[in-house]
Amino acid sequence: MWTTKGLTRGILTTSYPKSRRQAPGARPPRPVATPTSQAGQAAVGVCPTGALELRGNHVAVDLGRCIDCQRCRRGDAKVEWADESQVALRLSPADLPGKAFRHSLHVRVVDAGDGGETLRELKQLTSPYYAVHRLGIFFTPTPRDADVLLVVGPVTQGARRALLDTYEAMPEPKWVMAVGSAAVSGVPFGPSFTTVAGVGEVLPVDVVVPGDPPPPLAILDGLLSLMGRVPAEEMLS
Amino acid sequence: MSDLPITSNAAVLAALSEILPRDSVLREGDPAEVETSLERLPSAVNAIVRNGYALAGIVTEWEDAGWLYRYAFYCASGPGFVHLIVHGKPGDALASISPYVFSADWHEREIEDLFELPFEGHPLLGDFVLHNEDWPEGVAPMRPGYGRDEPKPPRSGRPWRPQRFVRAPGAFSMSVGPIYSGISETAQFRLESEGEQILHATPRLFYKFRGLEKIAEGQDAEDVLLLAERLNGTSAVAHAVGFAQAAEAIAQVAPPPRAAALRLVFAELERLRSHLCTIEDLVESTGLQVPTAMLSSLVEDLLRLSGRVAGHRYLFGLVRAGGLALDIGGAEAADIIKTSREATARLLRIVEQLAYDNGFLDRVEQVGTLPVPRALHHGVVGPVGRASGLGKDLRVIQPYGAYRDREVRIALADEGDAFARFRVLAAEAAESQHLMEDVLNSLPAGPVLTPWRPGAGTALGWSESPLGAAFHWLRLSQAGTVLRWRIMPPSFTNWPALATVVEGAAFQDFPIILASFGLSIAESDR
CATH class of the missing domain: 3.30.70 (Alpha-Beta Plaits)
Incomplete structure (x- = not known):
């Protein structure tokens, strides 16, 4: 019975990245x-x-x-x-995943001190509007299945050990994404007595997605650039 | 904030005058300030609580070579705050008040951990905010001498040995977290069991301790407001308003009427979205994928609406001390009304259908029941409290801003189970939409920002966040820098109650109970 009700709103899903057109408010300037x-x-x-x-x-x-x-x-x-600002900035253009990951990427999300908004944006990626499964992107509960460690938050001292343990538990090859300005540089919380200045201080980061929080499409761009499906820009400064 | 009518503060002061010496009332009116000695603290607290006051929180400050403890209470049925003040010399130990006011329990544990200030008679002090494995004993980061950028002492490596409560043959303890499930906040839950049922739960939070209160010290108040927004990014407006109201009370300025009205609109938009998220999480935890997807698209509708009218999907950068940073025009107001009305109508249709879905009802009815007496005992706030018969809503009992001229209908239930919380959330979402529309249709004209000039002083600001009562204690210097910012968020108040509700539940109900409370870990960890 739910299935028929679910059909009543029609198709909401964006055709992004095939069409780069974005609904107003989906990605504010x-x-x-x-x-x-x-x-x-x-x-x-x-x-x-x-x-x-x-x-x-x-x-x-x-x-x-x-x-x-x-x-x-x-x-x-x-x-x-x-409106169109750079989103996914690649730190190490070498050793990015090859063709094998072009259509399938498993992501383990780790919260290292996020205020909750970036996690919500990540959750929105699975909503009908974005439905990232259609692109072969899956959030996995176990690090053993994960190709990418997606970290949000400035990395607090309390979460640091759990973060490193998760990274250790992932099989090679593995990549790290820092999502949100706090994860990229620690702002506005760190560095301080209880946080470091972003994920880069504790793990080798491959892709950063700035924003507080970055909207779902920006995070999607980050994931797609890791998969080699959209071009990524070099990190500025 | 002092222009509120005084109702029952007088009753409390009369009750206190029987216990305390004549000169102990430092300030009458609202908030009333009463000083007490260390010895009389428990009886004074008892007198306040018996008059129907609830604890907002405990503020610890260093002043004139001694510790100043401020126990802030608010009347749970009408306007009025009473602050009980205790001066402690270094080395003094206060009596724990958590035997009388259970919501003081976590405050005392936190103060003991971060200030190294003891509380006599508290059964469970020690490892709390600073985890034993990471931090050596004796580190007190909230003390004045401890620097914001103090390098972290090396890991202590002491193992955490939590108290085991279940001692039966075959009893075991299972850890959930700190990293668990799909996309979730970092926290650990230690569940003790004999087999199928959870007999005792120990939540272990503060993995995400960002030290917000400490890093705020010495910063400009306007910059600290940015931290208040990011305390819990999904309740940004509520916390920013609470903080801004404290700053405005210190500077004795009021936001213009249009700003007050628009603050209400954005706060209610945020509440509608936050309640939608909680309902979505609850439905997701019961495994119903289609309504989950339908609800999450409604969340996205509201996020896009915020992005269109305020330039930020989570309404950051909107509230400023003295008003708002942004005005909206007629087109935006119409957009808010149209989009939120549509989303609410769709939400209510889904809620209606879920209320007749046996698969859903079997999983939420009589699950995670928080009975009324226990909710009262824990001083639970927000929708969780209102689903357990506690009508405390700061918009009504301590009205602020534009809520002073509005009637907010409180949604109430008294079953206290996950289904009651679900119904309360839905009813409140509808009321938020109603309030928004009502205010937008009669929006006063004028500017949205009163120039705010910093000044020295202290004030307590408050707001009803989507999760419940949020309090911000603020002390500013003459230059407008923050000397002390104490955050008393609703999640911090409600977490201990959640731990007791889990007891007796089956393991598979744990995620459902967790989702039905909808608490934020970031907000609690600070």
Whole structure:
């Protein structure tokens, strides 16, 4: 009986990445590099995490440190915000999974101090809108089955051991993804007495997905770039 | 915040005057502040609790070479806060009040662990926030001398030997976590059993301890508000509003009427989405995949709505001390009304169908029952409390912002089982949609931000987050930097109750009970 009810809304699933068209609100804009102006210089001053930096004749954005606080979007201090911003940034272009993983990737998610929002976005990936199973991406409960360790959160001291144990338990070859600005650089929590500055301090990271939290499509881009199905960009700065 | 009518604070002060010396009332009005000596603390607490007050939390501060303990209580039936203040010299041990007020239990354990301040008569101190395997004995990170960037002392490697409660032949203990299931927060549950039933559960949280209260110290209040949003990213608006209200009370500014109204709209939008998520998680735990998928698409509808109208799917960067960072126009207001109305209608249809689905009912009825007396004993807050007959809702009993001029209908049930929580969540979601629409249809005009100038002072801010009563104690310096920020979130209050509810349940009911409470671990770990 549920099956018929489930059909009533029709097909919601996006054809992403075949079509790059995105529904409004699915992936809100992010700050982008902007030619230097007075507003841009002021924006560097109001950025709480140092994600904006004056570099030559433009204001550069380090998305890995951006926590989406939107201070440089409204008011007098301003940089440009654009829809299509870079998402999946590859740290080590070599040794990425080969053809064998192009259509099947098993992911173990580990929470190392996330506020809950990034986990929710990961969960949304399995909702009918994104249905990542159609691309051969599966979240697996056991690290023994996992190809990718997807880490969220800045890595707290308490979660660190559990994280490393999970990594140890995974068979070779294995890859690590840091999802969310906290996982990328620790902001705005670490480094501190109880957190480190992101996953990169404790594990070799292959793909980072910045954002606080990165929307499902950005995380999907990260996974697809690992599978070699969308081109990934080099990490800036 | 002090312009609220005073109802029963007077009754509490009268009761306290029989126990305490005449000069112990430091401040009448709301919040009332009463000082007590170490010896009289338990009887004073008893007098307050007997007047129908609930514990908001315990705040520990270092002041004038001594410790200042602030026991914040709020009236559970009408407006009014009473703060009980104890000055302790270094080396003094306070009497544990958890025998009378069970919700003080975790506060005392936390203070003992992070400040190394003892509580006499508490049965279970030690390994709590700082896990024994990771941290050596004697580390007190919340003390003033401990630096924010202090390098972590080397791992102690002491094994954790939790107290075993079940001592029967063949009894065993099973660990769930810290990393478990598909996409879940990090925490461990030690379940003790003789076979099929869970006889005792020990939740072990704080794997995700980010030390928010510590790293906030010395930061600008406006930057700490960003931390408040990220405390629990799915209740960002509620915590940001609670924090902002504390900052506004210190600076004695009020947000403009339009900002107050819009704060209500976004807080209710967040509640609707959060309740949807909890319902989805509950339905998922019962193994019904189709309604799970239908519900998760509704969650996505609301996330996209937030992304469209506020530029952020979780409404970060919206609330500021003094109002809001963003105004919305007529098109956005219409979008909120239309999308949330549709999502709520769809939700209620699914809820209706689930209420007649035997497969669902068999798994949630009389499962994870929190009886009314036990809920009262634990001081449970939020929808979990309202499903166990406790009508405490800060929007009603301690109204703030635009809730002062609105009537919020509280959803109540008294069975206390997972199905009651499910029904309460659904009813509250519908009420949130109703409130949003009501406010958006009569939105006052004007600016959305009052300039907020920092100043020295202290205040308690509060809000009803989707998970329940959230309190933020704030002490600011003249320059507006945070000297002390104490977070008292609803999940921290409710976790101990969850542990007792699990007792007697079958193993396969554990995920269902966990999902029906919908608690956040990040929020509790801080």
